[in-house]
Amino acid sequence: MRNDTMGIILTGDEKIAPFTNIRANSALPIAGRYRIIDFVLSNMANSGIVNIGIATESNYSSLMDHTKSGKPWDLDRKDYGLQILPPNIENEKYGVIRGNIDLLAGIRTFIHRSTQTYVILSLGNMIYNIDFDDVVKKHIENQSDITMIYRDVTGMSDDNLSRHTLIELDDDKRVRDIEVQPYYPKTTNVSLELFVMEKALLESIIDECSSRGDVDFVKDAIIKKMGGMRIFGYEYNGHFYKIDSLTSYYQTNMQFLRADRREELFNRERPIYTKTKDQSPTKYGDAAECINSFISDGCVIEGTVINSILSRGVKVEKGAVVRNSVIMQDSVIEEDVEISHVVFDKEVVITKGRKLIGQESHPLPASKGTLI
Amino acid sequence: MMASKKCVAMILAGGQGSRLGVLTKTVAKPAVPFGGKYRIIDFPLSNCVHSGIDTVGVLTQYQPLELNTYIGNGNPWDLDRSMGGAYVLPPYQSGATGEWYKGTANAIYQNIAFMDGFNPENVLILSGDHIYKMHYGKMLKAHIEANAAVTIAVMPVPWEEASRFGIMCTNEDGQITEFVEKPANPTSNLASMGVYIFKYDVLKKYLTDDERDPNSANDFGKNIIPKMLADGQKMLAYRFEGYWKDVGTIYSLWEANMDLIDDPPKFDLNDRKWIIYSRNYALMPHYIGNNAKVRRSTVAEGCQIEGTVDHSVIFSGVKIGKGTVVKDSVIMPGAVIGDDVTIEKSVIGANSVIGNGAKLGVSPESDDNKYKSDYCTHGIVLVGEAAKVDDYADIPKCSMIEG
Numbered sequence: 001m002r003n004d005t006m007g008i009i010l011t012g013d014e015k016i017a018p019f020t021n022i023r024a025n026s027a028l029p030i031a032g033r034y035r036i037i038d039f040v041l042s043n044m045a046n047s048g049i050v051n052i053g054i055a056t057e058s059n060y061s062s063l064m065d066h067t068k069s070g071k072p073w074d075l076d077r078k079d080y081g082l083q084i085l086p087p088n089i090e091n092e093k094y095g096v097i098r099g100n101i102d103l104l105a106g107i108r109t110f111i112h113r114s115t116q117t118y119v120i121l122s123l124g125n126m127i128y129n130i131d132f133d134d135v136v137k138k139h140i141e142n143q144s145d146i147t148m149i150y151r152d153v154t155g156m157s158d159d160n161l162s163r164h165t166l167i168e169l170d171d172d173k174r175v176r177d178i179e180v181q182p183y184y185p186k187t188t189n190v191s192l193e194l195f196v197m198e199k200a201l202l203e204s205i206i207d208e209c210s211s212r213g214d215v216d217f218v219k220d221a222i223i224k225k226m227g228g229m230r231i232f233g234y235e236y237n238g239h240f241y242k243i244d245s246l247t248s249y250y251q252t253n254m255q256f257l258r259a260d261r262r263e264e265l266f267n268r269e270r271p272i273y274t275k276t277k278d279q280s281p282t283k284y285g286d287a288a289e290c291i292n293s294f295i296s297d298g299c300v301i302e303g304t305v306i307n308s309i310l311s312r313g314v315k316v317e318k319g320a321v322v323r324n325s326v327i328m329q330d331s332v333i334e335e336d337v338e339i340s341h342v343v344f345d346k347e348v349v350i351t352k353g354r355k356l357i358g359q360e361s362h363p364l365p366a367s368k369g370t371l372i
Numbered sequence: 373m374m375a376s377k378k379c380v381a382m383i384l385a386g387g388q389g390s391r392l393g394v395l396t397k398t399v400a401k402p403a404v405p406f407g408g409k410y411r412i413i414d415f416p417l418s419n420c421v422h423s424g425i426d427t428v429g430v431l432t433q434y435q436p437l438e439l440n441t442y443i444g445n446g447n448p449w450d451l452d453r454s455m456g457g458a459y460v461l462p463p464y465q466s467g468a469t470g471e472w473y474k475g476t477a478n479a480i481y482q483n484i485a486f487m488d489g490f491n492p493e494n495v496l497i498l499s500g501d502h503i504y505k506m507h508y509g510k511m512l513k514a515h516i517e518a519n520a521a522v523t524i525a526v527m528p529v530p531w532e533e534a535s536r537f538g539i540m541c542t543n544e545d546g547q548i549t550e551f552v553e554k555p556a557n558p559t560s561n562l563a564s565m566g567v568y569i570f571k572y573d574v575l576k577k578y579l580t581d582d583e584r585d586p587n588s589a590n591d592f593g594k595n596i597i598p599k600m601l602a603d604g605q606k607m608l609a610y611r612f613e614g615y616w617k618d619v620g621t622i623y624s625l626w627e628a629n630m631d632l633i634d635d636p637p638k639f640d641l642n643d644r645k646w647i648i649y650s651r652n653y654a655l656m657p658h659y660i661g662n663n664a665k666v667r668r669s670t671v672a673e674g675c676q677i678e679g680t681v682d683h684s685v686i687f688s689g690v691k692i693g694k695g696t697v698v699k700d701s702v703i704m705p706g707a708v709i710g711d712d713v714t715i716e717k718s719v720i721g722a723n724s725v726i727g728n729g730a731k732l733g734v735s736p737e738s739d740d741n742k743y744k745s746d747y748c749t750h751g752i753v754l755v756g757e758a759a760k761v762d763d764y765a766d767i768p769k770c771s772m773i774e775g
Contacts, residue, residue: 031656035655090373148621256657266656272656281409281670281688282658283633284667285667286635288668295657295659297673300642310657323388
């Protein structure tokens with residue numbers, strides 16, 4: 001139990017149009033009933049961290065609506081708990097948010113007032129299931145200044161590697177070099193954009209960067225200071241998914257059709273919590289055909305659903321065929337509609353008999369409330 | 373003292389529900405799973421919240437542990453309130469003696485101090501073992517408008533079943549003129565639903581008097597209501613139209629679950645205007661496999677279905693193996709059904725394990741069946757909580773297997 005550690009979650013700046021036009025990317029629905037932020041938040045809660053701040057840039061109302069008091073993560077506490085920290089836009093000193101340092105500077109008071117010794121800082125828009133307790137333990141054992149969680153993804157294509165921050169390690173797992181989204185990757189160690197350090201170090205990094213006009217935590221602070229600090233890597237062996245494009249969003253959802261990936265991410269020892277909606281169980285009709293699909297509560301399935309991920313309250317009417325698709329909450333697929341390789345935001349309605357076909361590499365998106 | 377409450381609800385949740393056989397071996401009837409993800413007590417609790425009643429006492433007695441844990445601080449029903457909320461009320465010791473709840477009226481009597489604490493104008497008495505959606509607020513309004521001493525919810529039942537209920541006769545103003553418990557020759561078909569709203573001062577007086585009567589069974593239906601009628605108190609019948617079911621037997625529990633999957637359903641749980649709240653566990657969406665076939669059924673979160681499910685209610689976290697066929701059945705939370713199993717018209721208890729190739733409810737009922745049980749009428753097979761059925765076992769109709 002890590003009551004000596006606090007958590008800070010920055011909602012990343014990756015845009016996944018059209019879904020992030022209306023919400024912070026960490027509030028994006030995923031795997032049926034979850035939001036991206038549920039994973040890091042549950043990991044922190046499962047490690048006994050009770051002081052968690054989420055610094056948001058914009059569009060934070062969906063995030064606030066999702067987390068409310070923090071109850072689903074058992075984070076509605078008298079002391080600390082979960083806090084959404086809207087941007088400090090009134091403060092002239094910071095003004096427009098140019099990078100994550102500005103966001104951190106905006107919550108400087110929250111960080112300063114917290115009494116924990118260590119901090120876990122999450123900068124990315126990723127899902128994983130990590131035991132942070134063990135990470136902090138190793139951080140203390142190594143007497144590290146900063147611990148960066150990474151995974152060796154040997155075999156990943158260069159194109160894919162270039163989406164990530166990569167770290168070079170020596171035999172003692174000490175970080176020797178860091179490259180942010182390099183064009184020619186030199187290593188296969190991908191940073192999960194999770195950092196452990198003493199809170200006091202984070203405060204001094206924020207102050208120093210702010211006073212110099214630096215804006216990026218990794219490029220300006222860590223990389224420049226690498227020589228003078230003990231920065232170690234912590235190897236995570238599980239799978240992780242970075243959500244930074246429509247395609248990666250689609251492909252990540254599809255991973256949940258694999259039993260091994262489901263069991264890994266929804267680990268019984270470290271459950272993933274989310275807001276409950278008290279939907280009734282999903283109902284299958286007389287003519288329903290459903291195979292290889294991941295279905296949330298509250299759906300009504302009268303038609304055919306194949307290789308798809310359905311959020312809560314989706315309706316698939318008689319004669320409709322849904323293939324290889326990701327359908328978010330309360331969307332309605334009317335009679336005799338045929339859809340394949342689509343990604344629908346909430347409350348999309350496809351009227352009777354329409355046909356929408358995307359491609360595996362280019363799934364077809366529809367924004368919230370679209371009526372076709 | 374707190375500001376006075378217009379109405380406080382008291383839910384009688386201490387009954388064993390003995391006709392539910394092994395299902396209530398370790399839990400009280402209100403804690404029995406129902407409808408895919410709920411427990412029976414979710415219905416009165418959700419009804420209270422939707423009716424604007426924010427103070428609810430839950431009286432427990434028989435096997436209360438699971439029920440107490442389930443209710444907790446009332447948060448799942450939005451009943452963790454600063455002024456009111458949900459309270460579990462077990463029997464307690466006072467002075468030199470302590471006693472169990474002797475009857476429904478005595479149970480409420482023993483909690484007069486609890487009710488006094490909220491200074492209520494009216495008290496709503498509910499049973500923790502009925503399935504229905506009811507707006508008690510409307511009933512309370514009728515009760516207050518009529519200035520009744522007590523208002524009793526009634527519903528018309530088929531005449532041939534009337535002798536199973538407490539039956540009311542009313543005059544044209546809806547006032548109760550006669551009340552008979554389980555009449556042999558009913559003169560009315562208006563049955564009491566066990567839902568009462570009393571003026572609190574009247575309730576307190578009758579409970580206190582009843583307690584002094586050594587011959588009383590301390591029961592609302594047998595003692596309090598007839599006494600009030602005899603005294604000429606103003607008693608109003610409030611007519612309820614809609615689905616209401618006492619799931620007192622294995623067959624009625626099975627049947628009420630089957631009512632949910634009728635088309636259209638006799639009782640609709642997918643009603644966003646009247647959500648039935650329940651304690652939710654962190655479960656992922658359910659997964660339907662490559663060879664699965666699911667029709668005319670409900671499936672809850674956390675399930676993994678590889679076989680065929682037809683006309684059944686599958687609760688959260690159930691696993692159903694390849695080649696298995698589940699038909700006309702109720703599979704309670706966390707049950708693990710192996711491969712090539714056949715299950716027909718069965719109620720499978722929570723966390724039970726059914727071995728590969730087993731057959732349940734397929735072979736005809738027989739007198740030398742060692743599992744034969746009188747609780748299991750209409751051919752139903754009942755498997756208790758955490759029970760284990762061996763691979764290739766053949767369990768005939770009308771069997772009960774203990775956990």
